[in-house]
Amino acid sequence: MRVLVIDDDSGLAQAMRTVLKTYSVRLSAAETPEQGLHMLATRDFDLLLLDVMLPEINGFEICRRIRSTPSPYQHIPIIMLTARSDLTDLVVGLETGADDYITKPFEPRELVARIHAVGRRFRDRPSEDADAGNGDLTCFRLDDASLAIDIANARVQVEGQTLPLTSMEYELLVFLAAQAGQVFTRDDLIESLQVISPLSVRSIDALVYRLRTKMRSVDSRADFIRTIRGRGYSLIGQRVGAAPRLEEASG
The missing domain is CATH 1.10.10.10 (Winged helix-like DNA-binding domain superfamily/Winged helix DNA-binding domain)
Structure with missing residues (x-):
């Protein structure tokens, strides 16, 4: 599974990369929104981990742009990362199009579980380009x-x-x-x-x-x-x- 994290904390990204590798998750990291959006546009990822507190523009706005702008990665599963436990962050994240939410600091197993849970929900759904057939x-x-x-x-x-x-x-x-x-x-x-x-x-x-x-x-x-x-x-x-x-x- 290929995952991109957009987070300006390079130390956290490296720690996550080490942990996730043992669970067959390949993690790539971007420290700025611009770098992250460029990577999304030029490489294939199965899921995005998106930090709320980013330089220049916050993660909510990045999520909103991804969901509202037609692109090959418009429907990528998104898990928001935040250092705050405020319920408002969860609500705003869902309103902007996120699929899940995790609060820092988090246990490695919790992160892995959420990545696989969200990824599984999307893998179980055929793509919009699939033949619709005569389904239910x-x-x-x-x-x-x-x-x-x-x-x-x-x-x-x-x-x-x-x-x-x-x-x-x-x-x-x-x-x-x-x-x-x-x-x-x-x-x-x-x-x-x-x-x-x-x-x-x-x-x-x-x-x-x-x-x-x-x-x-x-x-x-x-x-x-x-x-x-x-x-x-x-x-x-x-x-x-x-x-x-x-x-x-x-x-």
């Missing part, structure tokens, strides 16, 4: 907007346009869609998504916000996730069952 396709309609979820190929489209979802966003949407119309509390959703990182009510709200934003960016009518005041969230819309295979994303 579930479709919904709401106010003439369409939502299609292809479980077999881990692809989601609104009005025929593929959504670039992080692993947690995708898993949250699939969970809600599997029991569409049912209201889930934030605690229900935390339990459904519980991996290595402890999630919180605010992090669930951040995930829902990002999902809504991505769907509405395609069609303002695609408001498939509703907040039920005092209770939680629910996926709404008319289930229309199977449909023709998803179209390949344009561009």
Whole structure:
């Protein structure tokens, strides 16, 4: 597994390289955002470790740029690194498109576990260029907007346009869609998504916000996730069952 870390602490990067090598993880390091983005653009990596406190520009902004700018590495799994344990960092990280979060100092085994957990979620999802076939396709309609979820190929489209979802966003949407119309509390959703990182009510709200934003960016009518005041969230819309295979994303 090939991992890039962007962190201005060269000593930490060297220590991580030594540890990760014993777990078959090859670590490359960049000390500045500019160097890191150049390495992402010119070499292939399976995952990015991104420090929050970087010179010139912070890790949140780097994460936001990676997720919002079309590029070969736009969907790379990202784990944020921070020396602060503030819950706000976790929420902001999820809002900008990170897939996980780890607080310094961390135990080597915890880092390895998180790298493999996040990497495994992405390896289990076929790429968007894969043949969609006739997978397990579930479709919904709401106010003439369409939502299609292809479980077999881990692809989601609104009005025929593929959504670039992080692993947690995708898993949250699939969970809600599997029991569409049912209201889930934030605690229900935390339990459904519980991996290595402890999630919180605010992090669930951040995930829902990002999902809504991505769907509405395609069609303002695609408001498939509703907040039920005092209770939680629910996926709404008319289930229309199977449909023709998803179209390949344009561009």
